[in-house]
Amino acid sequence: MNYEHITCEIDGRLMIVTLNRPDRLNAYTGQMGAEIADAFERADGDDNVRAIIVTGAGRAFCAGADVSGGAASFDTSGQHGAGVFASPKPGGGRFVEAIFNCRKPSIAAINGGAVGVGITMTLPMDIRIATKGAKIGFIFARRGLVPEAGSAWFLPKLVGLPQALRWCLSGRTFDADEARQGGLVSEVVEPAELLGRAKEIAREMTEATSAVAVALTRQMLWRFSGAPAPFELLEIDKPMSIERGGHADVREGVQAFLEKRAPSFPGKVSQDMPSQYPWWHGEKNVAE
Incomplete structure (x- = not known):
């Protein structure tokens, strides 16, 4: 698969996946989901890859789904909404399955804003670290939506039901320090240190x-x-x-x-x- 919405590079025994729509704050599309799934499936089948790191290009990790289609951005009767929810196979959610079933550990290096699917896509990953100043939000209730990408299952497992309810029912955004205190991310680091720290953790798990x-x-x-x-x-x-x-x-x-x-x-x-x-x-x- 030729990637357009992500980049994928091999760094020694690590695969670095970068969400790559910086002009749109890496807003999610169905094509991005398909490319993430493909990258994880490639890593799963490559014995030379021991771990995957996912990060974002520019100043955001992922600003959620692409809403450039306006108020009808999630209406699948239109071309834009159909593209947001597009999946390479019936039933959707393939990138979640690919991350969850992958036989290699994965780390989300959250380099900036991560809201909606921009944070739920990290939940099947094994470790999340974030940069200082990153804003995170399970904002679905404020858009009339429900938590997606299996997050109603993943999030309570990671942070407990009371914390998951508080974040999801309010739909508010919160900072990286609150995410660490709530157990969603394990570390908060300076922006310049983020990718290097993710690589250190990956090597710790694999060397x-x-x-x-x-x-x-x-x-x-x-x-x-x-x-x-x-x-x-x-x-x-x-x-x-x-x-x-x-x-x-x-x-x-x-x-x-x-x-x-x-x-x-x-x-x-x-x-x-x-x-x-x-x-x-x-x-x-x-x-x-």
Whole structure:
């Protein structure tokens, strides 16, 4: 796919995705969503990519959906509204699925304003950091809309139901410090430090870890953190641990520990996922 609304570059073992409509404050379009999905699917299938960082060009991260169509910007009976909600497959939401199912961890480096879909698109990502001065808002109620991109599921998992309700029911914007206090972002940094800090976090998650173990761990945490009991997880993690115990990754991890050196894990997500994966039903893994 030729990208027009994002850029995508490889920096060592990292993929850097940049929302790239700075003249529109990176306002979201259906095409942008399709391009984000494609980039994450590419990263998922590339063993050389260990993590993805998403940021924005210019002074905003994403100012929400493109409303240049005026009051009818969300009316899909018109060309503009249809473009805002356009999806490359029936049912929509493909970029959410691509981010959530990706076997590589992702970081949102929020470099400026992030409202509406501009913030909800970050919720399936694993870590969010923001620059000082960034304004964030789940502004849907103030537009007559409802939270989209699965955010009514993601947001309470991340910040708790009371905080999610307070932000979403008021629809107000708030600053990065409040986002950190509420648990939405983990760090607030100076603008010049944002991308460098995101890369540091990405390297922290990837330089001394098994790619396969990271892929499995993020799915286990996401999918079971809201389970009512641990029993279904117990049926999965024990046999998975047993199978992984005989893999070269585990032998290397233990040997490196004993020899007091950095590990060099041979496992690849493209071919070394255990037989239990994917263990969920009724969903199709985007990498298949």
